[in-house]
Amino acid sequence: MTDATTAQATPAEGSLLTTKDVTVTYDLTHEALHGTSLTFEKGQVTALIGPSGCGKSTFLRCLNLMNREIPKCSIGGEILYHGRDINTPKENLFELRKSIGMVFQQPTPFRKSIRENILFAPKKHGRVRTKAEEDELVETSLRQAALWDEVKDKLKQSAHALSGGQQQRLCIARTLAMKPDVVLFDEPCSALDPISTFAIEETIRDIASTGICEIIVTHNMEQATRVSDRTAFFYVGDMVETGTTQQIFRNPRDQRLIDYLTGRFG
Ligand SMILES: Nc1ncnc2c1ncn2[C@@H]1O[C@H](COP(=O)(O)OP(=O)(O)OP(=O)(O)O)[C@@H](O)[C@H]1O
Numbered sequence: 296m297t298d299a300t301t302a303q304a305t306p307a308e309g310s311l312l313t314t315k316d317v318t319v320t321y322d323l324t325h326e327a328l329h330g331t332s333l334t335f336e337k338g339q340v341t342a343l344i345g346p347s348g349c350g351k352s353t354f355l356r357c358l359n360l361m362n363r364e365i366p367k368c369s370i371g372g373e374i375l376y377h378g379r380d381i382n383t384p385k386e387n388l389f390e391l392r393k394s395i396g397m398v399f400q401q402p403t404p405f406r407k408s409i410r411e412n413i414l415f416a417p418k419k420h421g422r423v424r425t426k427a428e429e430d431e432l433v434e435t436s437l438r439q440a441a442l443w444d445e446v447k448d449k450l451k452q453s454a455h456a457l458s459g460g461q462q463q464r465l466c467i468a469r470t471l472a473m474k475p476d477v478v479l480f481d482e483p484c485s486a487l488d489p490i491s492t493f494a495i496e497e498t499i500r501d502i503a504s505t506g507i508c509e510i511i512v513t514h515n516m517e518q519a520t521r522v523s524d525r526t527a528f529f530y531v532g533d534m535v536e537t538g539t540t541q542q543i544f545r546n547p548r549d550q551r552l553i554d555y556l557t558g559r560f561g
């Protein structure tokens with residue numbers, strides 16, 4: 296364990312989200328994550344980096360208990376959200392995902408209008424009652440995801456008619472409409488062109504400035520340096536080193552991280 300890892304394993308009092316020695320086992324025998332301890336704070340963007348197959352998505356999916364939906368997958372350790380361990384069988388996933396949202400690699404808008412994409416979950420949870428409340432939520436969510444100006448005149452059109460980059464921003468807006476305090480992103484730009492990528496990166500920074508905690512898996516090292524405050528490096532199921540993004544990129548300590556950053560593998 297490196298010094299940087301140890302420092303992060305001891306969370307500050309009142310941290311938003313902390314994992315303690317989290318393990319994930321697939322198919323009852325394959326331990327894909329060997330005990331990861333990390334802390335995530337309000338308003339902070341953390342990048343998860345590392346070669347393919349090292350457990351980044353596996354770890355990300357622990358944070359909103361999505362791995363629970365994979366048959367024969369078990370999660371060990373503690374996942375403390377507002378100080379409460381959510382890694383228990385009685386955790387209400389429907390409630391949890393109101394507060395911990397997720398954006399995937401491929402944009403996944405519902406086969407509905409732009410407006411209904413935003414309102415779907417808030418309506419289901421009884422968050423909006425009047426047309427005025429709906430209108431306000433649609434506008435603020437789309438503005439937060441920097442999509443309002445492009446779609447304000449076609450809110451009733453199908454979300455599937457939007458470009459890939461716009462669809463991804465709609466998915467972000469849809470997540471924000473539930474007013475989460477954590478948003479997880481798994482390679483959100485890997486299917487997008489550079490201009491759409493830049494728009495999403497700006498959105499990620501803007502969202503952080505509102506106090507939301509964001510965790511983003513990326514293979515793009517420049518993206519990690521542009522959007523994140525902290526970075527954690529994963530290697531074959533271990534979280535090997537973590538620190539500020541500046542420290543990880545300018546002064547990496549672990550040889551595996553140095554090799555990764557210099558392009559020797561991954
Ligand atoms: N649903 C699953 N069932 C069984 N094994 C899985 C499952 N998902 C991932 N794994 C295994 O867990 C390990 C970590 O995979 P994971 O998808 O977390 O890696 P990753 O770091 O996100 O990789 P990539 O950068 O390619 O997305 C791999 O060995 C993978 O084969």
Ligand SMILES: [Mg+2]
Pocket residue numbers: 351352353481512
């Ligand atoms: Mg992955």
